[in-house]
Amino acid sequence: MAASTAPSSFAVPAMNVQTAEETAIQSLAGDAIARGSDGRPVLIGGECGHCGGQMFPRAPVCPACMSEDMRPLELPREGIVYAFTTAHVGPAHWHKPFMVGYVDLPNGVRVFSHLRGEGLRIGDTVQLASGELGRDADGMPIMSFVFQPVERA
DSSP: OOOOOOTTTTTOOOOOOOOHHHHEEEESGGEEEEEEETSSSEEEEETTTTOOOOOSSSSSOTTTTTOOOOEEEEOOOOEEEEEEEESSSOOOBBBBSSEEEEEEEESOOOEEEEOOOOOOTTTTTTEEEEEEEEEEETSSSEEEEEEOOOOOO
């Protein structure tokens, strides 16, 4: 049998490799969150190629013009708290109490999210982070995106 050789320009695509610890962590956000080039979390929303409408979460069809020309979009990491509440009852394995609310991003997108931070108020500037919402039955972290007060230097 003759040996096959690949052309010198052949490139093997990079694989998305995760450590055992990363694969064991349950994330509720799925592909709605990614790591930016700076290593910090970034939300992935959607943008319509026809009308330019932006949204979160992504949708296969633009809710404004019904176009199917949708593409992923990295969303701003900071926003303003629009409204929130503290929940004292929730899923069995979640930390309680927990805060959830709406964050208005500077591009006009409103995101429903978990929130954290003492003394949080409507109108506060918050930034995207990842956070532990609880632990599953095996004691592994349940992770998702959260917004927290902005840390200024």
